[in-house]
Amino acid sequence: MSAPHYSDLWQGIARAVPDRPAVITADGTTSWSRLHAEASALARHLRDDLGLGLGDAAATILYNRPEYLAFTWACLSIGVAPVAVNYRYRAGEVRALLVDSDCRVLVAPTSLGGVASEAADGLGTALVSVDDGGDEIPGAIAYRDLVARGGRMPATAPRGAELRLYTGGTTGAPKAVVWEVDTLLVARRQSTWGMIGVEPPETLSEAVSIAVSDDRRRVVTLPLSPLLHGTAQSTTTGTLAIGGTIVLHARPRMDMDEAYRLIREHGATRLIVAGDVLALPLAEAAERGDGLPGVDSIVSSGMRFSDDVKRRLHALGDLTIVDMFASSEGGPYAFGTTRSAADLPARLVLTPDAVLLDEDLREITIEPGALGLVGYRGILPRGYYGDPAKTAETFLAIRGHRYVVPGDWARARGDGTIELLGRLSAVVNTGGEKVFPAEVEAALLAHPDVDDAVVFGLPDPRFGEIVSAAVAPTPGAEIDVSRLLSFVDDRLAGYKKPRLVMVRASLERSGAGKVDLPRLKAEAAREREAATA
Incomplete structure (x- = not known):
């Protein structure tokens, strides 16, 4: 398939259904036209006022707020690499990532003004402040003022742009994994269109038609995990790509009872969790309430998600749980999908592009008892930003194929499923x-x-x-x-x-x-x- 660009697709949706809800929080609803207008205004500021363009980078330490999505759209529309920095970081940690990723802009909530100012001090980094009740950030331009000034984003986004996704990895300091934006919707076609049971579109117009159609139930996604995490980020942007609605628990700290109220009040159909750490309190809140009758899927990745918690969630509604084995560097390597408690214990099924490699990094036959390193050779990122040595170490060229090998060992069961044995690292x-x-x-x-x-x-x-x-x-x-x-x-x-x-x-x-x-x-x-x- 040809690769629709996120920004071009979202613009098509905004033109076709401008009044459809794009983002909902406890504070109100942002329509598709409003989200487009805010992203356009920020894109104009980044491009015209600050001179950013293809190859540059901008960072944010926003939590799950609508402005986070407008920021992402604005960056993608002009070819700037969006960089999401953990809002729980201290100033020194934020500063290190600003330097590492060559970010020229930092978008921050006023509640983190002290962190933002200290992190950017002396770097020449422009600041944009989003009002969430804190004091205005000295020297920053207010997001609301940018929006009031308006602006236009390019009708077509430039090709060749990057997404820099930070991962803690296994090597110490976080590294930015560089994904080509032009290939993202191809790499995520299963988690975008496959999740709603339609064939991936071949053209941009087909993708817009799928997104604005009323022939199927609209996807309403609530990410319980931070949008800076890869699974929440990809699932949320994928929901927007099919014309869905995002419900956000727009607070820096999780209040699961409030999140559950949002789920029920706004009819969330898809939830994003981080294993038991979020799924367990979700189950407890839903058990105190009236279950999860409107939710049809729960997605998790990168965290222990126990069968006991999955069983409790299955008892709360007719829902499918998708437990992905993936990494910021590639994948998904395998899916553990259960549609009811009868499918437990969950089994990880290797994806078509995943392989097992022996100690000499040769692909081995997936037969019962086969032991090997999990690898992936589908669409992969370019590597780590500014670190060719680490890129060469992680993204391996083996006999004509490029692989990513995260370091996890697995044993094949012989039926297409694997048993993960763990990573030989101290992380x-x-x-x-x-x-x-x-x-x-x-x-x-x-x-x-x-x-x-x-x-x-x-x-x-x-x-x-x-x-x-x-x-x-x-x-x-x-x-x-x-x-x-x-x-x-x-x-x-x-x-x-x-x-x-x-x-x-x-x-x-x-x-x-x-x-x-x-x-x-x-x-x-x-x-x-x-x-x-």
Whole structure:
């Protein structure tokens, strides 16, 4: 198929059904024409006032607000790479990503004005402020003023633009995965049109016709996970591509009872979660209410999603749960789809472009018991922004094909399904957020009372894993754990802060500098159990 461009498709929808709701929050409804007008005004500012164009980048630390979607549309319409930065980051973390991605603009809510100002200080980064009740950001132009001035976006978006999607990955500092915008709707054709049971369109006019048709139930998507996460981002933009409506819980902190009210009041048909960390409180809220009768699908990726929680959700409505195994670098590698509790336990089915590779990186036959590394050779991103060495390490050219190999081992069952065995890395996946131990260890070791530290993950029924640490004091010092955690909290996002800290006189490193990590994990698990008891 030829590849419709998101911006061109959305413009066609806005012209055809201008009054259709595009975004709904507790504060009101934004029509397609209004969303188009706001995106056009911001596009004009980025292009005409600030001189941004093809190859440049702009960042946002907005949470799930309508302006986030207008920002994305504005960037795509003029060929600027949109960069979503975690709004939970501290100023130093935001600044590092602004530098890493060469962003020239930062769009921020006024509630995060201090973070935005400190992050952009001295970089020459232009600021745009979105009023959410905080004080105006010094030196920033107000989003509402830009919208009042109006503007027009190009009738046709330029080709060759990028999307830079940050991932924690397995190598420490977050890296921006560079996707070609021209191929995105091809790569996402199954999650866009396949999810509504129609053949992917061959032309832009066909795509617009599908989106504005009233022949099928309109998709209304509520992302419970942040839009900066790949699955929420792709599913939300895909919903807009088929003319659907986005309902947003437009608050920086999740209130599941409020989210459930939005689901019921606005008839959400599709929910996006991050495994048990969101699905469990969703199930609890729906059990207190009247279930999920209007929801027909729940989508999750990148996080533990237990069969027990899926069973509770299936009992609340006639819905399909799609549990994807994917990464920012490629995929989906496999789907675990259940249409009722009878389909449990969920089985991961490899997608047509996914393969298993042996230790010599040769594709192996998917026969019962076959053991290999999961790889993907479908449409892939260009690589990591500004890091050719890491790109070459992750995106492998093997015998005429380009693969991405995330490092997960799996065993084939012989029926097209696989059993994931885990990743040979130390990355802690907590609540859908990836935490690199070395970054947390560096923050711990910056405290004058800490002489040694090691960080690891412990299994957790809700969050998948929790960040845990073992520390040893400098000679003559005593470690006050609460003060140490406060010290870390000033430097790192809250989800990176250890939830369990063990203090030891020594970590008993070997002559090679290694710690006995299995022993420390076992001790930590016992301490946690004792504290819980």
